[in-house]
Amino acid sequence: MTQGVQVASLYVHNQDEALQFYVERLGFRVHTDARNGDYRWLTVQHPDQPDFQLGLFRPQAPTVDDATARALLEAVAKGAMPPLVLVVADCQAAYETMHARGVEFAQAPIARYGSVDASFRDPSGNGWKLVQAR
Amino acid sequence: MDRRPSPSADRDLKRLRRLLRAKDRMDAAPHEEWPVARLAQVSGTSEAYFARSFRDAFGIPPHRYLLTRRVERAAALLRDTDLPVTEIALRTGWSSLGTFGRTFRDITGESPGELRQRMQAMPGALEQVPHCFVRAAQRPDLRMAVSEKRRRTGDDTSEPTETEVP
Numbered sequence: 001m002t003q004g005v006q007v008a009s010l011y012v013h014n015q016d017e018a019l020q021f022y023v024e025r026l027g028f029r030v031h032t033d034a035r036n037g038d039y040r041w042l043t044v045q046h047p048d049q050p051d052f053q054l055g056l057f058r059p060q061a062p063t064v065d066d067a068t069a070r071a072l073l074e075a076v077a078k079g080a081m082p083p084l085v086l087v088v089a090d091c092q093a094a095y096e097t098m099h100a101r102g103v104e105f106a107q108a109p110i111a112r113y114g115s116v117d118a119s120f121r122d123p124s125g126n127g128w129k130l131v132q133a134r
Numbered sequence: 135m136d137r138r139p140s141p142s143a144d145r146d147l148k149r150l151r152r153l154l155r156a157k158d159r160m161d162a163a164p165h166e167e168w169p170v171a172r173l174a175q176v177s178g179t180s181e182a183y184f185a186r187s188f189r190d191a192f193g194i195p196p197h198r199y200l201l202t203r204r205v206e207r208a209a210a211l212l213r214d215t216d217l218p219v220t221e222i223a224l225r226t227g228w229s230s231l232g233t234f235g236r237t238f239r240d241i242t243g244e245s246p247g248e249l250r251q252r253m254q255a256m257p258g259a260l261e262q263v264p265h266c267f268v269r270a271a272q273r274p275d276l277r278m279a280v281s282e283k284r285r286r287t288g289d290d291t292s293e294p295t296e297t298e299v300p
Binding site (some may be wrong): 125 | 143146147148150151153154155157158159161162191192
């Protein structure tokens with residue numbers, strides 16, 4: 001077995017919208033999409049990382065109260081969540097593909113510090129740095 | 135039970151998300167001019183609504199936020215390059231070297247030259263951290279208007295160099 005991080009998760013405003021974004025625009029695939037009443041366990045996976053799942057969760061009761069859920073979603077919408085980094089072989093090519101699929105880029109690729117980086121956001125406001133592997 | 139947010143809560147989140155777009159645009163090009171009309175257009179809001187709601191959302195008026203980004207970028211260039219200070223001032227959105235130097239000192243407490251000397255003498259412990267996050271961590275924390283800061287330090291001998299937009 002492989003030991004290590006298996007799931008790390010993001011808060012998203014709308015799980016349907018997030019699923020569509022991560023799968024259709026970024027090229028992830030669905031790992032688990034299970035519902036129990038109002039709760040939905042939703043994780044996606046990068047095709048090159050079978051041991052890691054990215055969870056796309058809605059902050060909601062009963063895990064958190066309604067006011068907290070709202071505060072969390074506001075923090076996401078304000079871009080206040082911590083850094084996320086997606087590594088690609090070719091930043092410019094990935095940018096072009098993703099941009100054509102409608103991904104909202106905050107910064108087009110810039111070559112600097114021995115690499116190339118760009119940045120984009122998911123529909124909820126989670127910010128990703130797109131970094132070219134060195 | 136329906137735990138979906140109410141339509142008005144949903145609208146508020148979407149508004150915040152659009153305000154973030156204006157902040158992102160300033161982040162991407164802080165050297166450009168960002169009058170409220172332009173920012174409001176990016177966010178799809180009225181000018182009156184934009185200025186107030188940006189401050190409510192991010193805790194700082196848009197113009198002041200832009201100044202922190204310019205100073206942050208200038209500080210990075212001072213640290214990481216050997217570009218002349220004049221060139222750095224132009225690249226980071228100031229049209230005059232005097233205004234740049236004054237605003238920079240008002241915000242950081244150091245002149246561009248002093249900061250360059252100090253930063254270049256520091257060891258490179260942050261080399262493993264992606265540079266944009268390093269820059270964000272070193273962004274000046276500007277809690278009051280530059281003119282107010284200057285007034286409080288009893289250094290208000292010149293006319294305001296930047297006009298705060300609410």
